[in-house]
Amino acid sequence: MNNKEWLRQLSNLTGLPYYEGHKVFGDKSGALIGIRDGYIVAVGPGKGEGGHAAIKILLRYAKAQDPKRVKEALDPAKGKFKQVTVDETSATLARTYSLGKPDAPGIAEELPKLLAVLKTSASPIDGKCEECGRAEPQMVLLNDIPTHYCSGCQVQLSQKLDAAAVEYEKLDTNLGLGLIYGIGAALLGSLAWGGVAYLLHRIFLWGAILIGVFVGKAVVMGIGKVNWSARVMIGVLTAGSVAFGDAIFYALTVMNQEHVTFMAALNAVLANYWKIETSPDGGAVSILFGLIGAGIVMYSTRKPSFKARFAPLGTPAVAVGSIGPK
Numbered sequence: 001m002n003n004k005e006w007l008r009q010l011s012n013l014t015g016l017p018y019y020e021g022h023k024v025f026g027d028k029s030g031a032l033i034g035i036r037d038g039y040i041v042a043v044g045p046g047k048g049e050g051g052h053a054a055i056k057i058l059l060r061y062a063k064a065q066d067p068k069r070v071k072e073a074l075d076p077a078k079g080k081f082k083q084v085t086v087d088e089t090s091a092t093l094a095r096t097y098s099l100g101k102p103d104a105p106g107i108a109e110e111l112p113k114l115l116a117v118l119k120t121s122a123s124p125i126d127g128k129c130e131e132c133g134r135a136e137p138q139m140v141l142l143n144d145i146p147t148h149y150c151s152g153c154q155v156q157l158s159q160k161l162d163a164a165a166v167e168y169e170k171l172d173t174n175l176g177l178g179l180i181y182g183i184g185a186a187l188l189g190s191l192a193w194g195g196v197a198y199l200l201h202r203i204f205l206w207g208a209i210l211i212g213v214f215v216g217k218a219v220v221m222g223i224g225k226v227n228w229s230a231r232v233m234i235g236v237l238t239a240g241s242v243a244f245g246d247a248i249f250y251a252l253t254v255m256n257q258e259h260v261t262f263m264a265a266l267n268a269v270l271a272n273y274w275k276i277e278t279s280p281d282g283g284a285v286s287i288l289f290g291l292i293g294a295g296i297v298m299y300s301t302r303k304p305s306f307k308a309r310f311a312p313l314g315t316p317a318v319a320v321g322s323i324g325p326k
């Protein structure tokens with residue numbers, strides 16, 4: 001059964017309206033979105049941990065609840081939903097599967113059980129604006145998540161985020177300090193990389209990823225706001241750190257075998273560096289792994305999104321109470 005048929009079936013079983021166009025869980029087949037006992041309930045296909053196919057349930061309640069209490073209440077009732085993430089306004093449950101989707105009737109049976117325990121641990125929204133508490137029976141999507149949000153608070157949130165975006169643009173970028181921190185971290189990384197490789201007679205490619213993360217974080221700490229120069233700096237310093245770490249490793253090896261001083265060995269290594277590094281025993285791959293680590297930091301420090309996208313729910317494909325073809 002494809003996702004859309006499955007969602008139609010579940011909509012008929014639960015009475016939750018099916019919206020084909022709303023990607024609450026990121027899936028293009030949409031989701032069921034409705035209100036049960038004053039709580040917002042959404043169900044649909046999505047991705048669980050590790051990108052596994054999953055059926056997801058979103059439960060939303062009045063804000064500022066105790067997440068620990070909600071989780072303790074949901075845990076014994078979650079059934080085959082293994083992953084439960086809870087915050088002050090919502091709980092998300094995911095049931096991953098590998099072959100066939102779980103049966104819609106089974107999921108329909110789980111919902112009332114979850115709602116029953118939710119009632120013991122979190123207050124319902126009861127059709128009130130989640131910000132100011134004024135009556136707002138209509139749901140609206142805020143960045144794809146269903147919520148009750150009155151028009152006044154929608155305007156306020158947009159203005160607040162616009163102001164935050166302006167503040168972000170004003171943040172200073174301290175390239176000099178970023179460079180100093182970055183070079184320091186890169187040198188430490190080289191020493192650790194070369195030293196460990198020499199002592200243990202092997203290299204750990206994931207160690208190179210760590211160096212990338214370490215150098216990246218050091219640059220970010222010094223620089224403040226990450227821009228393109230910062231990203232280039234992180235990439236170059238990481239590659240340099242691992243490359244120089246390789247050089248230290250080769251130099252230590254030469255020093256030991258040829259009984260020369262470390263500096264003489266290092267000079268000899270640097271003079272033939274690319275030949276050694278790109279040889280079958282060379283460490284060129286480790287530089288790539290270092291750049292993966294650098295990439296992780298670059299990705300995690302990208303510009304935050306300051307957009308509040310409000311969208312009306314519109315008309316469902318299957319409305320409440322409709323009896324569809326079986």
Ligand SMILES: [Zn+2]
Binds near residue numbers: 134151
């Ligand atoms: Zn409001």
